[in-house]
Amino acid sequence: MNGNGAAEADDATPGRGRAGHRPAGCPSPLSTHYDAALLDLDGVVYLGGTPIPRAADALQHAAARGMKLAYVTNNASRTPHAIAAQLVSMGVPASAGDIVTSAQAAAHVLADKLPAGAAVLVVGGAGLRQAVRERGLRPVTSAAAMPLAVVQGYAPGIDYGLLAEAVLALNAGAWYVLTNADPTLPTPRGAQPGNGSLAQVLIHATGCLPVVAGKPEPPLHAESVQRVGAKRPLVVGDRLDTDIEGAFRGGADSLLVLTGVTHPAELLLAPQEHQPSYVSADLAGLNTGHPEVVPANGGFRCGGWVASAGAGDAWLAVTGTGEWIDGLRALCAAAWAAGPPPGSPEEQHRAAEVVLTALGRPR
Numbered sequence: 001m002n003g004n005g006a007a008e009a010d011d012a013t014p015g016r017g018r019a020g021h022r023p024a025g026c027p028s029p030l031s032t033h034y035d036a037a038l039l040d041l042d043g044v045v046y047l048g049g050t051p052i053p054r055a056a057d058a059l060q061h062a063a064a065r066g067m068k069l070a071y072v073t074n075n076a077s078r079t080p081h082a083i084a085a086q087l088v089s090m091g092v093p094a095s096a097g098d099i100v101t102s103a104q105a106a107a108h109v110l111a112d113k114l115p116a117g118a119a120v121l122v123v124g125g126a127g128l129r130q131a132v133r134e135r136g137l138r139p140v141t142s143a144a145a146m147p148l149a150v151v152q153g154y155a156p157g158i159d160y161g162l163l164a165e166a167v168l169a170l171n172a173g174a175w176y177v178l179t180n181a182d183p184t185l186p187t188p189r190g191a192q193p194g195n196g197s198l199a200q201v202l203i204h205a206t207g208c209l210p211v212v213a214g215k216p217e218p219p220l221h222a223e224s225v226q227r228v229g230a231k232r233p234l235v236v237g238d239r240l241d242t243d244i245e246g247a248f249r250g251g252a253d254s255l256l257v258l259t260g261v262t263h264p265a266e267l268l269l270a271p272q273e274h275q276p277s278y279v280s281a282d283l284a285g286l287n288t289g290h291p292e293v294v295p296a297n298g299g300f301r302c303g304g305w306v307a308s309a310g311a312g313d314a315w316l317a318v319t320g321t322g323e324w325i326d327g328l329r330a331l332c333a334a335a336w337a338a339g340p341p342p343g344s345p346e347e348q349h350r351a352a353e354v355v356l357t358a359l360g361r362p363r
Contacts, residue, residue: 022300022333024277025292030255030285031062036230037286038100038221038252041073041083043238043260044283045092048187052259056091058283063093065287072224072235074180074214074242076103076153076195077125100224102179102214103131106151108223109177109213111135114148121147121169123162123202125155128179143168152202152210153179154195163201170206180214182242186261215239216246225250236286238262240274253277255285264328264361265352268316268335275336281325291326293333300333302326305359307334315341315351317358324359331355 026033039045045055063069071087071094080099087094103124110120114137122129122139128151129139140147143165150166170176181196199210213219215237225233233252237243238260247254256262256276267279278290293300299308303326307318316334318327341351 021272021275021336022293023279023302023329024253024290026278026290028289029065029287030234030278030290031065031067031287034067034232034234034253036068036070036225036228036233037062038070038072038224038228038230038233038235040215040237040239040243040260041071042075043186044236044257045071045087046090047260048189049086050188051090052282055259055283058286059092062286067286068228068230069093070098070100070224070228070230072100072215072220074102074182074195074220075185076101076106076128076131076179076214077155078127079130080104080127082127097227100220100227101127101131102220103128103153104134105220105223106153106177106179106213107131107135107137109211109219110137110149110151113175118149119145119147121145121150121166121174122153123150123158123166124153124179125157128153128155141165143172146172147174149175149177150202151177151179152195152199154182154185154198158198166202167205170202170208176202176206176208176210178210178212178214180220180242181210181212182214182239184261186238191261215242216244216249218246218249221246221250221252225252234277236283240266240270240276244270244276245273247276248273255280257282257285259283264356265349267328268331268352268356269340269348270336272336275332279325279329279332291329293329300330300337302330302333305330307331309334309338310355314355316355318355319358324361327359328356328361331359 080096084096116136182194183196184191185194235247235254254276255278293302304322305320305327307330310317
């Protein structure tokens, strides 16, 4: 076990030591190879409260194989009991003890520094207030209470008055802790402002930079590993900049599912810290093996597809037939080995989109 709570493994272990940072292969189902899944929620299990097709069945099957399930969310607005009740209503196996929130991680960070009973100005919802209280601290809503810290988490009902109180407290010397810095959150209507965007109000008004507890920072990952006693955890998420980077920082393997915010074009352009160990269309990928990506014909083969650096003005090229997700895995290997194409971010994204059309990926 390393210092981050992740299991040590040699280069022969699936998911580890990937030459060229290509996606890993695993001959057995991931739910039998890893002892615990640390699962993001929004964009993985549900999307804006609507269950994602096949997610509940996949989680039931993973649990039946002996995989521990922990639901690790950067959303700090609701209590673990409320989240667990929602999951159970969707057919997902869960209890309040299985829920690990950025609110809990932030409260842990606060309690490690502040004296018992200290006042903390909470800019957030019931889940954040409860987490602060459970750590022996006193949630308040006014700068007049002389709080030693301000903690901010996403909640849809945050108003100007509470933000103004937080500014007063920070300007008076309070410590600033942020549950998470996600710029957006996924909804059925598209991406909407997340806690990281709301935090810019306080940062801009005070110049204070917060300590961040949630993904991709280590506190939430460490709390999740400790909660389930995982020796071989697999981080499962839909965001490269939180879920996958958090796994990278924690020394854990990761599975990216394409049911949330990450588009395949972003995956091809991902830097090393955003490159997942495995890629799957959805959570069904927990219960299957993952074909190995191997060097072939100057490029990389996965299943019936071969991807390589393109000729002429083309960045990449891919040929073959079979499951489109195997073609994407091959393309990831080629793209990560070659590096991004020249041009602006918009031009790079367009180049990635062009090569992806050859896969016939369902929309």
